[in-house]
Amino acid sequence: MDYNYLQELLEKNGGSFFVNKSKEIIESAFKITSKFIDGDTLQRYREYIKKNNFEENYSFNIFELISDSYYKENFHSDIIAKLFENEIILKNFLKFIGVDKSKYKSYEVSREENKIDILIKTETNCIIIENKLNWARDMPEQLFRYYNECKNSKKLEVDKIVYLSPNSYKKPADDSVKEIPKELIKTIVGYDGENEDFYTMVLEKSLKEMNDNEPKEWLLLLEHYLKILRQTGETKMDKLTKEFYDKIVNDGKEYEKIELIATMYNDLIKTRINNLAEKFGGENWDNQCFYRDFYSEKRGINYAIDIYIYNDKSLLFLFSREEGTATDDNPKSTKKWEQDNKDIEAWLKKHKLIEEFRLPEEGDNTWWRFMKEFKFPEEEKALYEFADKLIKCLEKDIESIYSGK
Incomplete structure (x- = not known):
């Protein structure tokens, strides 16, 4: 894929990959894909990826053009907020967090409204999403402030406060959740290499449900973001290694046996x-x-x-x-x-x-x-x-x- 060509297309459509504003970049990418990518093009692209064994490392990824933004919170929040505009993705997200989808037949998604990362809202209800995929620490009383803003200032019923975490160990700080009812707080992992994460239960599931009638830009950008999301998370091996460490700490006598096995393996x-x-x-x-x-x-x-x-x-x-x-x-x-x-x-x-x-x-x-x-x-x-x-x-x-x- 020719990056200069893509840059030219973006500029024609009012955007630029080389300005570090992920929201504008994503909007520009949607304009390009909807204009230039039809079903046949997408199918040929997938066949090319499969033929050349690029499933785990696409030769081109639209989000890699702004790779300096990977670690930044806004990068992921902008993409996720855009994805929530898709009804299939929102449906699977609501099911995953245990919220009745009938409450969100008509909704809007906003970014940084009263400093809330992502807010999904109707005239009466809302879902607060705090994105911590970049490992940012909780600010003092952060979720509690968001909760009060929506409940008391906006007069909205808060159905759920979702804490999007990079792994299963990062949880909301006690000071952050404060007096929020526990049943409203839902911590979900972006990607954990298993089957109970945002990646699998929402995005990958939605991709499988999308058919040929779905706009092609959703399919392409969703596929590309799945790869980026995998790079932010932990894997099953990370969990096993942590459990392994815990066992060593709790039973130091076993370490000599483990060390012997490691030595034998190295000499094998x-x-x-x-x-x-x-x-x-x-x-x-x-x-x-x-x-x-x-x-x-x-x-x-x-x-x-x-x-x-x-x-x-x-x-x-x-x-x-x-x-x-x-x-x-x-x-x-x-x-x-x-x-x-x-x-x-x-x-x-x-x-x-x-x-x-x-x-x-x-x-x-x-x-x-x-x-x-x-x-x-x-x-x-x-x-x-x-x-x-x-x-x-x-x-x-x-x-x-x-x-x-």
Whole structure:
């Protein structure tokens, strides 16, 4: 996506991405998307994202153009306020916070009215939303002041005070809620990596409900904001890590066991390589890989196996040691190495092993090796079985690899 082109479109529609005013930017973005993006364009965009594996990292995100605003409270409040203008989103939000939707058949959404982040109101009722996605601290008696302003000054029935939090640990301060009835206060998490957050229960749910009749700008901007919201929140792993910490603090005796497990895990790659060396008579190279050479008298050089070990996998390679000299731009050596590759391929076919390997990709002229991948730990046993089979073939039939060409 061409940012300059987008800037030009924005300026034509009365806005600018490069002025740090998120409300105006969002309004401009809506003008652009409603004018230039139809159903076919949106569908092609989604297909492009899926094809190029950008689901978690869109090549273009309309809100990333104002990335300096991510941490700012107004950035999220402006977007959320705009999203609440959509009836589907509002319906799901009201359901999530436990408010009767029939009270809000006709409503308006305001920003910073009497310093309230977001106020959803009718002539008789209202919902106060305090956005803390940026981790801002509560001001003295903050929610209590908002409550009194709406109830006493505006004469509105306050149906709910929503405290939008970045995680499950940040709650309204006691001083902030003061004498507000507890049943009116609802703390919701923006994104927590589970299924009971604003992300899942309101925005993602609304996106799934929107059909082809919905204006396309809602679909596009909602999709883009979902990504930004994920970046503000915690994950399930954050919660598990916190629970893990609490257990360590409460039971210090368990820490030695945990430390031992961590040490064993950190040494696991070395242990796996040494096990391969012990089993198959090879060597451990720098705690990175197992290797074993097989000398061919006919060829006058070694054919070799390398098994590189990683935390989540093992990569087994079969190749000719000629490759080391071939990379020195020696035409004679390169020609021998290329012939070795052909000989290895023929030899693997002879022993019915060629289907086990992933062949070098076209254009890979530097490290042309035959490779087979094994996931760890689920395929560790398969690695040993295959390595055993391959090594036995090499031990018995090494001289038949060389074709003499």
